[in-house]
Each structure stands twice: as structure tokens, then as C-alpha cells.
Amino acid sequence: MSVWDSVTLSTRFRAMPEVFYTPVEPQPLLNVGWVAWNAELARQFDLPAQPNDELLQALSGQAMPEAFAPLAMKYAGHQFGVYNPDLGDGRGLLLAEMRSRQGEVFDIHLKGAGLTPYSRMGDGRAVLRSSIREYLCSEAMAGLGIATTRALALMHSDTPVYREKQERGALLVRVAQSHIRFGHFEYFFYTGQHEELRLLADKVIEWYFPHCADEADPYAALFNQVVDHTAQMIAQWQAVGFAHGVMNTDNMSILGQTFDYGPFAFLDDYQSDFICNHSDYQGRYAFDQQPRVALWNLSALAQALSPLVERSDLEAALSAYETQLNGHFSALMRAKLGLNRRLENDGALFDDMFGLLEKHKVDYTRFMRQLSELDRDAQQAVLDLFIDREAAQTWLQRYLSRCEQELDAVGQPLSSGERCSAMRRVNPKYILRNYLAQLAIDKAEQGDFSEVHRLAEILKTPFEDQPQYEDYARLPPEWGKKLEISCSS
Structure with missing residues (x-):
């Protein structure tokens, strides 16, 4: 019996x-060999909890099931603000779609599968x-509960791949509700294929x-949904x-899901204009520019939808x-x-907090987590994160005074324990810091994948105390804050 017999596949x-x-x-x-298999995700599709050779053969493209029908999507997009018509799946293939136990349909996407007509100068x-x-x-x-594509499997190989140096080729199996991007709509708009544009919108x-089909203008309703999902x-x-x-725009999911991980980073020291991509010389995609860029990208999508939606409706959604x-x-x-509760001076409290964190180069994740530990630890643990403890003390007392005005469900003052317990459910103790990822990569390139497995396990429950992994919650070393990450992959 094939492992695929229990999976509902479509194309x-x-x-x-x-x-x-x-x-x-x-x-x-x-x-090809296994690096990692996401057993938890696999179970959602009735795939085996343990990987086997049949899965390896199918998902690496060596002996695929008959139900697979691999294809490379065509799309376009604005890259660093400049329109590029010559885009598409240059190293990834949509193998098929599969239905989850909850009845939702997800793409199975193989990344690193070789040349396509859209590979341009790549391999x-x-x-x-x-x-x-x-x-x-x-x-x-x-x-962390953030909308995202997922990773089902990761495979290594002996195939040499040349970037800045010779590296080992790998394959990533990505699972997503959709791989349709803003750039799909841009392609059909800029090539004048408006019937295909309408068909794409209909299928989305x-x-x-x-x-949205039940709304007076389904296409306007669709754009409203995309705007809200992206804002969220x-x-x-x-x-x-x-x-x-x-x-x-070719990295923007039509569903508002985090898509195409390249030179990403989580903040260490809080820096509002932090640039994680060393190829981003102008800072277009700096941390504090992301809200603005998302609106710019939505405006590009609005332009692509203009044959289907009235300009006034597009502008209303963007506004x-x-x-x-x-x-x-x-x-x-x-x-x-x-x-x-919402109180009058809350905005100033937030602004002053961010200003303090930036001025004193305080680790963002540690600070937020330490605030959620005030029912367990003394205030000193928060103050020790700052060089200017007096300034930190002033803000902290304002914050604690503000907390005293919080009420529970029956209108009584909210206890410190109740408040902090709720805060710990939304302030992670563990994030994927760049230096942790790099340590896992260094080991993996020597054939040891244990750190990949360990990090994946820790990051499944980032809000929980994991005493055996306390080292993974510590502040990063200085060298770990300055890693340069490029688009090269």
C-alpha cells in the first residue's frame, strides 16, 4: 500500500x-537524504509520522505519484520598486494539492527542483x-501564531551548487494554502490579458x-479582504x-501569509530602521518601512485589478x-x-517605551518577556537590560501605575499574576535568532542535523518555559547581532 493512498490529491x-x-x-x-520531516504537519494530511523511502523518492522528484502534475507558475512583480515582467517559479514547482483532515486544500511545493523556463540566469x-x-x-x-507558509520536509544532497562558494544542493517541501502572489495579477494586467486576469480573480x-461571491461587487470585496489580511x-x-x-510584490501572498523566506531576521537590539538584507542598500525594506511598503504593494495590486474594480472602490480599500x-x-x-483598557495617555507610554529601547539598544524580545515575568522576578531584571537604569525606572513605574488601572472580568483590579500569565502567552521566550540558525547551518554542513531538529522542536512552543533549553533564550553574542544575510540562495 502506498503512503499516498490515504491522501486526497488534486491538480x-x-x-x-x-x-x-x-x-x-x-x-x-x-x-538525496532526509534532513528533517515535520511529523506534526504530516499528520494533518494523513501522511506518516516517520519519513520513508517512498516519501523521499516522491518528494525529491525521483519517482513521483501519478497524481502529481508538476508545474512552474508564471507571474511578474515589482522588485525593489521596479517592474520586472520576466519572473515566475525559477527554482520551485507546484507538485499537486492535498486536502487536510479539516477539509482545506494546500499546495505541495518543491523548492530547488532545477531549471524552469523562468530561471533566468539561475540554476x-x-x-x-x-x-x-x-x-x-x-x-x-x-x-508564534503568525500567518505563514509551512515546511513539510527538508532534504540534502551531494549535488554541488555554486553561489559565493560551492555549497550543497537541498530541497525544501513547502505547504501553503496558495502560492498565488500579487505578481500573478500584475502579469496578466501588464500583458493586457484581462480575461485571464478575471479568471484568476474568480478562482481566488x-x-x-x-x-465574496455573494457581495454586490465580488472583485472589490476580494481586494478588501486582501488589504485586511495584509494589514494583519x-x-x-x-x-x-x-x-x-x-x-x-512577487513575494506577497494573496492570502496575507508570510512567504518566501530569504534574508529575514528577528530584532535583537531594538532598532526601528534595522535592515536585515545586506543587498538593500537604500533601506527600502527596513523594519520600520514594512507597513509603508505593504501599502505600496497593495497599491500595485490595485492597479492590476483596475480592469475589474472601480477606482473609487480600490481607493476606499487602500485608505x-x-x-x-x-x-x-x-x-x-x-x-x-x-x-x-484604552486610556488617554497610553500612546505616550508606548512611544516612550520604543524610544527607550532604541536609545539604549535593548533586546526587544527579552524586554517584552521580562515584563511578563514581573510576578516572578524583581523589577531589577528589567532594569538590568538598560544602561540608564534611572530612565528605565521612571518608565517602569509609569507602566506599573498604568497596570493598576486594569480590571478583571468582574470589574475587580487585575492581579499581577493574572496579567503576567496572559502576557507570557503572547510574548515569546524563544525566537529564531540569526546566530542560532547559523549554528545549526554550520553543523548541518558537516553532516550533523541535530541542531536543526532541536531548534525546530524548541520553536514549536516559543511561549512556554523549556528549562532544558534555557541557553536558547539567552541574549545573543555580539558576533551574532551582525550577521549579514543576502538574497543569495
Whole structure:
């Protein structure tokens, strides 16, 4: 019996006209082996908890099930603000779709599968280094409750791949509700294929936003949904301190899910203008620019949808973005600080907090977690994060005075224990710091994948105390704060 017999597979995107894609067979790598298998995710699709050779053969493209129909999607996009019509799946293939136990349909996507018509000057391969980073970060984001693609499997090989140096080729199996991007709509708009544009919008509504079909203008309703989903995702990034690094429109999911992990980073020391991509010379995708860039990208999508939606409706949706973003971000930050009520001076309290963190180069994750430990630890643990303890003490007393105005469900003062317990559920103790990822990569390149497994396990439950892994919650070493990450993969 095949492991695929219990999985409901489909190829609904393959049923689209071929202008949407090109059929491409994977080009297998040499001596492929497992690095990691996501057993928890696999169970959601009735796949085995333990990987086997049949799975390895199928997911590496060596002996695929008949139900698979691999293809490379065609799309376009704005890269660093410049339109590029010559884009598409250059090293990834959509193998098929599979249905989860909950009845939802997900793409099975193989990254690093070889040349496609859209590879441009590339080789269609992925390297072990970047594949480990995407595997770990997509699972870290899922653990944090942030909308994201997921990683089902990671494989290594003996195939040499040349970047700045010779590296080992790898394969990542990515699972996502959709791989449709803003750039798909841009491609059909800029090439004047408006009937195909309409068909794409119809399918996005049918597959992902069926309630929009009942609205007076389904396409306007669709755009409203994309704006809100994107605003929510960006608010989640900003609240947790995540920098994506390459927010091109071809890296923007139509579902508002974190997509295409490249030179990402979580903040260590709080720095509002932090740039995680050393190829981003102008700081276009700096941490504090992400909300603005998301609006710019939504405006590009609005332009692509203009044959289907009235300009006034597009502008109305875009004008709502800032309000939606601020609403989502405010709710997230209030939860992180344990403040449920809205009081007049809260904005100043938040602004002064961010100013203090930046001025004194305080670790963002540690500070937020330490605030949630005030029912366990003395205030000194918070103050010790600052050089200017007097300034920190002044802000902390303002914050604690503000906390005294919080009430529980029956209108009584909220206890410190109740507040902090709730805060610990939203302030992670563990994040995927760049130096931790690098240590795992260094070992993996020597054939030891234990650190990849260990990090993946820790990051599944980032809010929980894990006494055996206390070292993974410590502040990063100085060298770990200055790692340069590029788009090269």
C-alpha cells in the first residue's frame, strides 16, 4: 500500500489555461537524504509520522505519484520598486494539492527542483544554508501564531551548487494554502490579458474567499479582504519584531501569509530602521518601512485589478489600510503589555517605551518577556537590560501605575499574576535568532542535523518555559547581532 493512498490529491491549478504555468519535471539531485520531516504537519494530511523511502523518492522528484502534475507558475512583480515582467517559479514547482483532515486544500511545493523556463540566469537550485533558514523560520512563525507558509520536509544532497562558494544542493517541501502572489495579477494586467486576469480573480474567490461571491461587487470585496489580511500580517511582523527583507510584490501572498523566506531576521537590539538584507542598500525594506511598503504593494495590486474594480472602490480599500493596520497592531501590543483598557495617555507610554529601547539598544524580545515575568522576578531584571537604569525606572513605574488601572472580568483590579500569565502567552521566550540558525547551518554542513531538529522542536512552543533549553533564550553574542544575510540562495 502506498503512503499516498490515504491522501486526497488534486491538480486544480493545472486545470487552468497553460498561460498560467509551464509543465516542468523535477531534475533530481544526487544521493538525496532526509534532513528533517515535520511529523506534526504530516499528520494533518494523513501522511506518516516517520519519513520513508517512498516519501523521499516522491518528494525529491525521483519517482513521483501519478497524481502529481508538476508545474512552474508564471507571474511578474515589482522588485525593489521596479517592474520586472520576466519572473515566475525559477527554482520551485507546484507538485499537486492535498486536502487536510479539516477539509482545506494546500499546495505541495518543491523548492530547488532545477531549471524552469523562468530561471533566468539561475540554476534552479536551492542550497542547504537557505533551505534550513526557511524550514526553521516558517515553523517558528507558525509557533508564534503568525500567518505563514509551512515546511513539510527538508532534504540534502551531494549535488554541488555554486553561489559565493560551492555549497550543497537541498530541497525544501513547502505547504501553503496558495502560492498565488500579487505578481500573478500584475502579469496578466501588464500583458493586457484581462480575461485571464478575471479568471484568476474568480478562482481566488472560489478557492479562498467564497463569501465574496455573494457581495454586490465580488472583485472589490476580494481586494478588501486582501488589504485586511495584509494589514494583519504586517501588524504581526511589527509586534514580534520580524523583518522580512525582500518585500517585492512577487513575494506577497494573496492570502496575507508570510512567504518566501530569504534574508529575514528577528530584532535583537531594538532598532526601528534595522535592515536585515545586506543587498538593500537604500533601506527600502527596513523594519520600520514594512507597513509603508505593504501599502505600496497593495497599491500595485490595485492597479492590476483596475480592469475589474472601480477606482473609487480600490481607493476606499487602500485608505482603510492604515486604520486596519493600526487596529491590529494596537491590539497585539496591548496584549503584549497586558493592557486591555484604552486610556488617554497610553500612546505616550508606548512611544516612550520604543524610544527607550532604541536609545539604549535593548533586546526587544527579552524586554517584552521580562515584563511578563514581573510576578516572578524583581523589577531589577528589567532594569538590568538598560544602561540608564534611572530612565528605565521612571518608565517602569509609569507602566506599573498604568497596570493598576486594569480590571478583571468582574470589574475587580487585575492581579499581577493574572496579567503576567496572559502576557507570557503572547510574548515569546524563544525566537529564531540569526546566530542560532547559523549554528545549526554550520553543523548541518558537516553532516550533523541535530541542531536543526532541536531548534525546530524548541520553536514549536516559543511561549512556554523549556528549562532544558534555557541557553536558547539567552541574549545573543555580539558576533551574532551582525550577521549579514543576502538574497543569495
